[in-house]
Amino acid sequence: MNSNNGNGAARSQGEPMKILVLGATSGIAEATCRLWAARGASLFLVARNSEKLAAVAADLKVRGASYVDTAVADLDDTSSHPTLLTHAINSLTGMDVAYLAHGILGDQPRAEQDFVVAEQILHTNFVSVVSMLTWLANYCVQRHSGVLAVLSSVAGDRGRKSNYLYGASKAGLSAFLGGLRNRVDREGVTILNIKPGPVKTGMTSHMKGSEKFADVNVVAKAIVKAVDKRYDVLYVPFQWGPIMFVIQHIPERIFKKLNL
Amino acid sequence: MSTSTLRPAAHGTSSASADSARRLDTSFESWGRFPKYPAHLVPMHWQQEFPANIQGLHNGALPVGMGRSYGDSCLLKDGNLIVTTAMNRLLSFDPETGILTAEAGMTLAQILDFAVPRGFFLPVTPGTKYVTLGGAVANDIHGKNHHVAGTFGNHVTEFELVRSDGSHRRCSRTENPDWFGATIGGLGLTGVLTWVSLRMRPIVSRAIDYEGIQFHGIDEFLALTEEYKHVEYTVSWIDCASTGKNFARGIFMLGEHAQVPGDLKPSSEPKLVFPVEAPGFALNHTTVSAFNTVFFHKQRKPRVQSLQDYEPFFYPLDAVLRWNRLYGKSGLLQFQYAIPWESARQGTIAILTEVAKSGLASFLAVLKAFGDVPSPGLLSFPQPGITLALDFPIKAGLTFPLVERLADMTRDFGGRLYPAKDAAMTADQFQTFYPQWRQLERFRDPVLTSSFWERVTGDRPNL
Numbered sequence: 037m038n039s040n041n042g043n044g045a046a047r048s049q050g051e052p053m054k055i056l057v058l059g060a061t062s063g064i065a066e067a068t069c070r071l072w073a074a075r076g077a078s079l080f081l082v083a084r085n086s087e088k089l090a091a092v093a094a095d096l097k098v099r100g101a102s103y104v105d106t107a108v109a110d111l112d113d114t115s116s117h118p119t120l121l122t123h124a125i126n127s128l129t130g131m132d133v134a135y136l137a138h139g140i141l142g143d144q145p146r147a148e149q150d151f152v153v154a155e156q157i158l159h160t161n162f163v164s165v166v167s168m169l170t171w172l173a174n175y176c177v178q179r180h181s182g183v184l185a186v187l188s189s190v191a192g193d194r195g196r197k198s199n200y201l202y203g204a205s206k207a208g209l210s211a212f213l214g215g216l217r218n219r220v221d222r223e224g225v226t227i228l229n230i231k232p233g234p235v236k237t238g239m240t241s242h243m244k245g246s247e248k249f250a251d252v253n254v255v256a257k258a259i260v261k262a263v264d265k266r267y268d269v270l271y272v273p274f275q276w277g278p279i280m281f282v283i284q285h286i287p288e289r290i291f292k293k294l295n296l
Numbered sequence: 297m298s299t300s301t302l303r304p305a306a307h308g309t310s311s312a313s314a315d316s317a318r319r320l321d322t323s324f325e326s327w328g329r330f331p332k333y334p335a336h337l338v339p340m341h342w343q344q345e346f347p348a349n350i351q352g353l354h355n356g357a358l359p360v361g362m363g364r365s366y367g368d369s370c371l372l373k374d375g376n377l378i379v380t381t382a383m384n385r386l387l388s389f390d391p392e393t394g395i396l397t398a399e400a401g402m403t404l405a406q407i408l409d410f411a412v413p414r415g416f417f418l419p420v421t422p423g424t425k426y427v428t429l430g431g432a433v434a435n436d437i438h439g440k441n442h443h444v445a446g447t448f449g450n451h452v453t454e455f456e457l458v459r460s461d462g463s464h465r466r467c468s469r470t471e472n473p474d475w476f477g478a479t480i481g482g483l484g485l486t487g488v489l490t491w492v493s494l495r496m497r498p499i500v501s502r503a504i505d506y507e508g509i510q511f512h513g514i515d516e517f518l519a520l521t522e523e524y525k526h527v528e529y530t531v532s533w534i535d536c537a538s539t540g541k542n543f544a545r546g547i548f549m550l551g552e553h554a555q556v557p558g559d560l561k562p563s564s565e566p567k568l569v570f571p572v573e574a575p576g577f578a579l580n581h582t583t584v585s586a587f588n589t590v591f592f593h594k595q596r597k598p599r600v601q602s603l604q605d606y607e608p609f610f611y612p613l614d615a616v617l618r619w620n621r622l623y624g625k626s627g628l629l630q631f632q633y634a635i636p637w638e639s640a641r642q643g644t645i646a647i648l649t650e651v652a653k654s655g656l657a658s659f660l661a662v663l664k665a666f667g668d669v670p671s672p673g674l675l676s677f678p679q680p681g682i683t684l685a686l687d688f689p690i691k692a693g694l695t696f697p698l699v700e701r702l703a704d705m706t707r708d709f710g711g712r713l714y715p716a717k718d719a720a721m722t723a724d725q726f727q728t729f730y731p732q733w734r735q736l737e738r739f740r741d742p743v744l745t746s747s748f749w750e751r752v753t754g755d756r757p758n759l
Contacts (some may be wrong), residue, residue: 095385
């Protein structure tokens with residue numbers, strides 16, 4: 037594998053940024069990829085559904101991506117991760133950014149009654165991501181460069197009765213990312229924890245009040261900027277930072293009575 | 297025909313939970329904000345989702361986009377609106393031929409953002425860029441270049457139509473030409489459009505060579521129309537509040553894409569949003585007359601020339617998002633006719649006189665000559681002659697009687713009205729304007745309908 041200039045995301049004009057995208061057909065991931073494609077990035081896209089993946093890949097190619105390759109995979113199968121990642125990095129001939137955007141909202145009421153449902157949420161949103169990041173972080177540490185941008189959620193900042201399994205999976209992820217950053221930042225590797233508030237996408241379109249959720253393109257722009265500037269944590273839209281600060285500091289004896 | 301037979305349940309097992317899981321609300325409005333009907337919203341993100349996404353749903357369905365149609369052609373009372381705006385991917389673009397293929401929920405604004413930096417522009421554009429490709433086909437929209445370029449449908453090379461029975465059809469002038477014609481201007485009733493191919497036109501700059509010429513009266517307008525018939529874009533703003541010596545004064549606006557290579561950067565996002573609904577009295581005869589007088593005299597000289605960006609030239613109102621709130625909560629009623637040349641002059645004068653007499657002034661009135669490029673659509677609105685678009689605030693007891701009178705006058709002059717801009721024409725008027733509606737009815741998907749279609753085909757003795 038070629039040696040890297042160590043600048044990670046902030047590359048010179050000539051060479052396209054090489055980006056691996058997991059969960060590429062998710063609404064936020066697709067919107068982000070459109071911005072990268074317009075800049076001429078090289079993209080390797082992974083998703084479960086081949087028809088959707090083909091539609092996204094064609095769009096990104098037309099928008100100006102210098103290279104687009106895809107793989108259909110179910111990322112719940114952690115044993116396949118090393119092969120998949122090797123294949124992706126060979127295809128891109130290197131990797132500057134990995135964008136981990138796969139995840140499920142899950143069915144909270146069912147998960148309260150049925151551990152199999154709860155376990156599925158934890159597995160997809162946490163276990164599978166940890167498996168990926170273990171491999172990716174070691175790859176980046178070896179090269180002393182790279183940005184690992186991971187979609188977490190404000191829901192991980194405090195457990196609420198309306199979605200605490202989703203929240204728990206993201207809280208676990210945030211804790212993992214904090215620790216991983218603490219380990220690899222000194223090696224030149226950036227761990228970006230992206231915490232979006234509710235965003236208007238296919239995952240949320242059935243939810244009450246979803247027309248008031250954040251615009252996915254605004255979120256995507258902020259993510260592209262955060263990758264360029266190598267942020268540690270991104271609350272997006274930005275007002276979720278102070279909002280979650282307040283929510284995290286509500287005393288438990290009051291919080292437990294709230295309907296959130 | 298009763299509602300239940302016009303709206304059979306979609307294929308598949310009926311599922312009460314699927315119905316109740318969806319929200320029945322009024323958040324999807326048409327641009328005139330009248331009428332307001334509750335509906336279930338079914339967001340569509342992927343081409344493969346239809347017809348599975350309406351399986352088992354009751355009360356019919358209608359594919360919709362940005363809700364820029366003014367009346368009820370993009371509404372379905374108590375039914376299911378398939379909102380296609382998230383289905384907005386590009387499939388291909390060939391800079392050699394200019395042919396662009398995109399999913400039907402992509403907006404013209406998104407197409408411009410992609411195409412302008414590559415030196416291409418829409419072959420036909422309406423007065424707003426916030427419409428979807430599917431909506432542009434379904435209404436066979438027209439623009440300031442109709443007299444030379446025809447309608448949007450004239451530049452569509454191919455599209456895919458999916459029916460509620462799951463069948464897919466590629467349609468073009470040579471493949472399924474009958475479905476091609478029925479779908480262009482077919483008001484979204486023939487099936488769901490998944491993707492559309494159209495031929496873009498090359499440009500070398502964002503700039504438009506603009507000229508504005510003041511005119512007084514319809515005869516001067518007609519003389520200018522004849523004199524400048526070879527200029528690509530022509531449209532006139534007309535003052536329809538004034539009478540006497542200022543009757544039918546206006547500004548004849550011409551434009552052509554600049555030939556000198558210039559800036560091709562994408563447009564910036566509009567920053568202004570009309571913040572609240574204006575009170576009902578905001579638009580009255582005095583304020584509208586004052587606006588019209590200022591607009592006429594804003595151009596100080598009888599003739600001005602300038603180099604303009606395409607945004608203010610084509611989309612002056614897009615600069616203020618949600619400008620329709622200016623009309624308050626009761627909304628606005630649009631009225632647009634096309635009267636053939638035989639009686640175009642006489643009809644236009646008669647209708648403008650009737651409007652001036654009514655005391656209900658139209659804030660913006662747009663006058664244009666349509667050309668004779670035939671539309672490929674079965675139910676397309678444009679025809680050679682004059683078209684006039686007016687918008688009226690809805691005032692109880694005044695607006696609807698006036699618009700009904702104007703519709704009758706249009707019929708008497710052999711003209712017709714534009715379904716995308718209508719919330720008022722009667723079934724009788726519609727069926728006189730578009731006798732070919734029965735042919736479209738044969739192509740209509742049995743599950744798809746609209747509140748407009750139910751209104752204007754309501755009295756159907758032969759069905």
